[in-house]
């Protein structure tokens with residue numbers, strides 16, 4: 240992809256069932272407005288000439304209970320736009336509240352996808368807290384700007400549930416709400432731009448967050464697919480859904496009050512029914528049509544939906560609304576535009592009595608179908624009515640007032656017509672996706688658009704997605720030690736026209752190695768393998784690889800290691816700051832201490848399976864059995880899909896040993912410590928004559944690493960090594976490294 244072609248945008252919306260056609264909106268609480276929003280936004284962005292490609296990343300679901308479409312790894316949405324489905328935990332469909340443990344793995348798959356594309360996105364745009372969490376990691380690793388749309392917010396939800404009398408523990412266990420709020424805080428910290436749908440969302444909702452930053456927020460109302468939502472034409476055949484509706488009604492031709500929502504307590508359908516049931520004049524004048532999701536067997540629905548529908552049936556009976564109220568059992572996504580048109584043809588209104596309405600997409604759909612609206616006096620409807628001037632606002636808690644407003648809205652024919660026309664105009668002017676995209680890209684240009692900004696982001700971007708080779712160096716006495724050599728090395732790398740990933744692998748912890756690199760004016764690495772391979776950090780934001788940490792925790796018991804080795808002669812614990820969760824470090828006096836083999840044996844007898852590594856004849860590190868610099872390098876190389884023979888590794892002392900053996904191209908600098916002598920003659924280990932970074936430069940030369948294809952040089956070295964007999968010691972070292 241050529242940046243000249245336009246922006247590469249990666250959108251992430253993890254949960255729910257996401258596909259391009261026949262969206263199953265309302266099928267469950269996770270498949271609703273957000274799914275529609277992201278699919279339509281992806282299409283609309285891709286249609287803009289300033290955008291080259293949009294990838295919408297979502298969770299791949301392989302589950303016989305849902306359609307097979309959700310298992311397809313890719314689905315085209317439009318030219319330049321596609322859905323990409325990534326693994327995320329178990330294969331089966333899961334509700335969003337339980338996805339948290341799998342999001343790190345989703346982020347890793349996203350990295351791999353971007354690596355396949357070979358281009359760091361110009362924008363990573365995440366939707367909802369779960370994707371926000373993924374975005375924090377992804378943007379941290381890639382150095383890409385993070386855009387975010389919350390859709391709804393955890394703090395607001397928690398307050399609402401508390402107000403409803405739910406116990407904090409119940410809220411916690413049912414919704415994992417603190418996890419969500421923490422993810423939202425981190426997202427707001429990371430985001431360069433937060434897109435809200437209404438002013439009120441910014442002022443009343445986002446403001447509850449510690450990382451609230453109004454200057455990074457932009458109000459851009461969502462678009463509506465106006466080609467689907469248009470006013471009724473004069474002579475059109477009856478839509479199929481009409482029969483479904485009319486079979487409930489004694490006099491179907493009366494004005495139709497339409498409500499359309501998920502069967503959710505907060506949509507406040509009960510108050511609407513009471514308003515209708517208690518107002519005789521309204522009942523005489525109009526029918527009420529409640530389209531509240533699809534159902535087969537009420538008893539098979541989730542608790543919330545069940546209780547909403549039970550109340551509905553009860554109230555119909557209680558007010559004897561038979562023949563006046565329709566509540567169709569099923570409808571398809573394609574029936575929805577027909578429902579608005581049917582209500583418009585019958586000179587009805589659309590009503591949204593939700594307790595709160597931050598957004599109100601259905602109101603815009605109604606407006607764009609020429610149907611006036613009556614809606615809750617809250618952020619979304621307030622903005623929409625200010626733009627469209629096509630109806631009335633109501634207090635959703637006051638059933639009598641709701642009834643009166645509905646009657647009022649239906650009573651004046653001329654005003655009704657003026658509303659219908661104003662709604663059409665307002666929807667087109669304010670809520671077309673094309674105008675959303677214009678405003679979106681205008682905001683985006685501020686962040687990534689100007690040449691200066693582009694350069695800034697380019698500097699921060701990771702090289703890893705597009706590099707075809709990488710260098711990983713030990714730090715002390717390898718990268719450092721001779722200032723002129725260090726300078727020369729990076730000048731040489733800078734002159735290389737291609738993209739080389741750069742990493743360091745060190746015994747130091749993150750803070751301490753960052754300080755050293757700064758002192759030595761070493762450019763910020765794309766990957767930092769620290770604390771002898773027990774920690775890996777990626778990208779400009781130094782995002783810690785949590786999966787690596789989990790993986791190496793296998794059979795690790797830090798306290799028992801310390802207890803077992805306590806009092807061993809010749810071993811002295813190092814300073815506190817060098818001790819890490821997965822690394823216990825000692826100073827060793829080889830004269831007084833038992834042999835490494837004896838130490839390992841002692842630990843094994845205590846059922847401790849660990850890696851014991853001696854360096855420079857003075858340090859001793861005990862690590863989990865699955866942690867070492869070499870294993871960390873392999874994890875990094877695998878993650879980014881680099882061939883091992885395109886990875887040059889450089890070391891100097893004992894903790895580098897296992898990193899230097901294997902199929903990477905290895906260099907040992909001239910000033911190496913004695914522990915590495917055993918590697919001499921080993922295939923693909925070059926012993927440089929010169930010390931420090933001079934040795935690295937020599938190694939680059941030796942392997943022809945900066946030539947068009949370093950491969951040839953590696954083959955040569957391989958062939959050469961095959962002919963020469965391996966010295967005894969080298970073979971032993973190779974085996975030991977392989978076993979460790």
Ligand code: GLC
Nearest residue numbers: 746747771817824854858894
């Ligand atoms: C660094 C670390 C130290 C470790 C040594 C060898 O000096 O600070 O804790 O023992 O490297 O890996």
